[in-house]
Amino acid sequence: MVNILRMDFYRAIRSKSFWILLGSLVVLGLIAMGSISYMLSPEFMQTMQNASGAAASSGFQFGISTPGGEQIDMSEVSQSIDQAQYMLSGLTPMALIGNIFMNGGGLACLFVVFIAIFFAAEFENGFSKNVFTASPSRTVYLLTRAVEIVLFAIVFTLVTAAATLAGAAIFGIETVAASTGDMALWFALVVLVLSGMGMLTALFVWLTRKMAAAIAIGIVVGSGLVVSIVQALLPLFPDIEHLGDFTLYACMRSLGVGLDGGLSVAHIAAVSLVFLVGYAALSLLILKKKDV
Numbered sequence: 001m002v003n004i005l006r007m008d009f010y011r012a013i014r015s016k017s018f019w020i021l022l023g024s025l026v027v028l029g030l031i032a033m034g035s036i037s038y039m040l041s042p043e044f045m046q047t048m049q050n051a052s053g054a055a056a057s058s059g060f061q062f063g064i065s066t067p068g069g070e071q072i073d074m075s076e077v078s079q080s081i082d083q084a085q086y087m088l089s090g091l092t093p094m095a096l097i098g099n100i101f102m103n104g105g106g107l108a109c110l111f112v113v114f115i116a117i118f119f120a121a122e123f124e125n126g127f128s129k130n131v132f133t134a135s136p137s138r139t140v141y142l143l144t145r146a147v148e149i150v151l152f153a154i155v156f157t158l159v160t161a162a163a164t165l166a167g168a169a170i171f172g173i174e175t176v177a178a179s180t181g182d183m184a185l186w187f188a189l190v191v192l193v194l195s196g197m198g199m200l201t202a203l204f205v206w207l208t209r210k211m212a213a214a215i216a217i218g219i220v221v222g223s224g225l226v227v228s229i230v231q232a233l234l235p236l237f238p239d240i241e242h243l244g245d246f247t248l249y250a251c252m253r254s255l256g257v258g259l260d261g262g263l264s265v266a267h268i269a270a271v272s273l274v275f276l277v278g279y280a281a282l283s284l285l286i287l288k289k290k291d292v
Contacts (some may be wrong), residue, residue, distance in 0.1 A: 004144045012152075021110045025101070025156070026163040032100045033167030034215045040173065047252050092178045094186045098256030099197075105223040108252060111156045111194050112201040112218030115149065119202050120211035122249045126246070138287040145202060146280055153194040157187060181261055189265065190255055192272040196248045199279040206286045224249035246271055 012018050091099065101107040168175060201218040208214060220226060226247040245248055251268040254261035 001086075001140055001144050001147075004141070005147065008144075008148055012118060013120075015118060017114055021114045022156070022159050024110060025043055025107070025160050028106065029100065029160065029163030030167045030170070033164065033171045033173060037171035047203065090256050092176045093165055093168075093183065094117070094178060094258040095256070096168060096173070096175055097161055098258065098261075100164055101160050102256035104253055105252070107156065107160050107190075108194060108197055108222030108249075109219050110222075111153065112197050112222045113215055114156070115152065115198045115201045116205060116214035118152075119145070119205040120209070120214050123205075123209045124211065137283060142280060142284050142287060146199065146276075149198040150195045150201065152282060153163060153191045153198060153245075154235045157190050157194065161187070178258075185265065186255060186259055189259075189268050189272070190252075192276070193248050193251045193255065196272045196275040196279065197252075199276050199283065200248075203279050203286065204285045206283055220246070224253070248272065248275055 167173075197218075199219055201214055204217045205211075205214040224247075227244070227247045230244065245263060245267070248271065251263060253273055254263035254268060259265060
């Protein structure tokens with residue numbers, strides 16, 4: 001198991017996808033913080049107010065058209081921006097990271113894409129034959145991959161948090177202080193939820209042995225596309241409406257606000273562990289039935 005871990009991490013370090021996806025997180029974090037910094041600046045509000053005043057004095061209605069064709073006046077836009085500034089200036093570090101990378105599924109999508117590429121590559125380049133020759137036990141293989149998924153989830157979460165907070169420091173975005181204990185607990189829960197999503201992606205890698213299929217499934221899981229559709233329909237059935245909270249995507253969205261996002265710490269931990277263990281059990285069945 002130790003030898004497989006050593007080989008895989010050497011393979012990950014030499015993998016272009018690993019550095020490209022981590023680099024994407026850093027770039028996105030810096031761009032997002034730069035954009036927020038500009039929105040919070042007095043110059044931006046002054047520009048919006050000047051545009052609104054100039055439009056009013058000239059007799060034209062200056063605004064923004066929505067996709068539905070509705071015209072929003074610039075004064076209303078200025079009020080919305082003012083409200084956004086107020087909200088953004090009072091976020092905790094967890095909520096700041098969550099608003100950028102978790103509520104829209106950005107972190108999850110990039111992570112599962114890497115898992116799909118990395119795990120599927122060993123079947124496409126024949127590396128899996130060496131692995132199963134050195135350690136023919138499918139149980140050991142699965143345990144090794146589960147450990148790797150958790151470790152990779154730690155790396156991706158750490159880089160995301162570091163890039164966002166570094167960007168906030170560079171651009172002077174202030175956040176509400178949070179205790180070290182809360183930050184550590186939040187970080188652990190994010191890693192746990194990501195690990196569950198990664199294990200599901202790995203399951204489809206071992207089921208299909210196709211990189212493209214695993215990437216597609218991973219993106220659907222990470223973005224919460226299916227879950228969002230189901231949650232939109234659940235209000236039609238009041239007796240089971242709460243089932244939407246028992247998904248990895250719901251747990252990730254809750255963590256996108258922080259530890260007080262609506263779902264309790266125990267709920268998120270329990271749901272994530274159930275999915276992680278369940279996907280691992282299904283993966284073991286698939287691995288025992290499929291040849292290399």
